[in-house]
Amino acid sequence: MVSKPDPEIDSRLSEILQNVKQIDFFMDAIFSFLYRRTDFYHIMKSKTDTMGLPPGAARKLIMQAYMKYEQLSQGVSTVPPSTTSIPEAESTVEVETTEKPHIESTPKEREQVKDKAEQKTLSNTSRDQTGSQKVSSKAISEADTFNGAMCDTYSWSQSLKDVDIKVPVPQHIKKAKQLMVEVQSDSIKVALKSNEPSGSPEVLVEGKLKAQIRTEESMWSLIPGECVQLNLEKRVETWWHAALENEPEIDPKTINNSQSLNDLDEDDKQGFRQAMFDYEQKQQGKPTSQELKAHEVLKKAWDVEGSPFKGQEYDPSVLNIATS
Numbered sequence: 001m002v003s004k005p006d007p008e009i010d011s012r013l014s015e016i017l018q019n020v021k022q023i024d025f026f027m028d029a030i031f032s033f034l035y036r037r038t039d040f041y042h043i044m045k046s047k048t049d050t051m052g053l054p055p056g057a058a059r060k061l062i063m064q065a066y067m068k069y070e071q072l073s074q075g076v077s078t079v080p081p082s083t084t085s086i087p088e089a090e091s092t093v094e095v096e097t098t099e100k101p102h103i104e105s106t107p108k109e110r111e112q113v114k115d116k117a118e119q120k121t122l123s124n125t126s127r128d129q130t131g132s133q134k135v136s137s138k139a140i141s142e143a144d145t146f147n148g149a150m151c152d153t154y155s156w157s158q159s160l161k162d163v164d165i166k167v168p169v170p171q172h173i174k175k176a177k178q179l180m181v182e183v184q185s186d187s188i189k190v191a192l193k194s195n196e197p198s199g200s201p202e203v204l205v206e207g208k209l210k211a212q213i214r215t216e217e218s219m220w221s222l223i224p225g226e227c228v229q230l231n232l233e234k235r236v237e238t239w240w241h242a243a244l245e246n247e248p249e250i251d252p253k254t255i256n257n258s259q260s261l262n263d264l265d266e267d268d269k270q271g272f273r274q275a276m277f278d279y280e281q282k283q284q285g286k287p288t289s290q291e292l293k294a295h296e297v298l299k300k301a302w303d304v305e306g307s308p309f310k311g312q313e314y315d316p317s318v319l320n321i322a323t324s
Helices: 007-020 023-037 057-073 107-124 266-283 289-302
Strands: 125-127 133-135 155-158 162-168 179-183 187-192 202-208 213-223 227-234
Touching (some): 007 023, 179 213, 179 227, 266 289
Antiparallel strands (some): 155 162, 162 227, 179 187, 187 202, 213 227
C-alpha cells in the first residue's frame, strides 16, 4: 500500500532536492541526517538495548522501501513473498530523532508507548549521591559523540563548523519556560528554574567554551522530557579538543577529518558536483563537462563566415573530440 502523501513533507523534500540539484546529493543529505541526528546506524548489542536497530535491520528497511516503490513503478501493487529475498524485520524498531511525527493510535497503544517512554527516560538519566544529574551511556548514540565525547552531565559532537551539545533533562521538563538557557560567545549555561519564586535554579551545565562561537548563528531547542540541544557555530573553523574548559580533552587522533557535502562552501560543492557529473558521464561513454563546453564553442563557430563547414549540419564526430 502506498503511504498517503503529506503535502508538508513533500514540500520540505522538494526544497532539499531543488537545493542540492542531483539525486545522489539528495540521498547523501537524507542518510547524512540519519547518521548525524538519529541512532539509525547504531547496532543494538542485546535485546535490552533501548537504542538503535538489530543487526542488518537498517539495510532491510531500506531495501524493503526501495523494492516497494520499484514494484509500484512497474505497475505491481504488492511484492509477492516468492519474488523477494529481503525478509521482514524480526521485531518492530524505532529511530530516535528530534522530530516527533504524529501517529494515530488506539488508547491501549498510546498507554504502552507512554509506559515505554517513561522506562526509557528513567534508564537514560541517573543521579549520583549528591543529587546532580549524570548522563548514562544508554542516553548517548554514536552521533551524539561524533568527534566529541560523553561527559558527566552532557554529551557533545562536532563538525569543522559547529558543535552540538546534548544536555539530558528530567522527564517533567516539557516546556522551554521551565528552563534557563544562556548562550554567550564564550560560555553556556543550562539550568532548571525553581518551582519556588525565591528558589535558586538547578544548574545542569555551565562553563566557558573551549573557543568562541557566533551567537547570532547559534540556537537551542528542547525535546520535552528528554534533553536540551544546543547547536553552536564556531567563530573559527577548527577542531575542538573539548567543549568546555576544564573538561577532559579527546585524543586529536580520533577526530574524523572528513567533511560531508553540507560542510563545504559553495565553490567546493560545485567542484564536487562537477567531478561526480564527469565521472558519471565517463562511465556512460558521454562527454565530460569540459568536453560539452568545447562542443558549445565549436558549434557556435561551425556556421560562421569563413568556416569550411558553413551551411552543413553540425556533426561533432568530424571534430574528433574525445569523450573518455
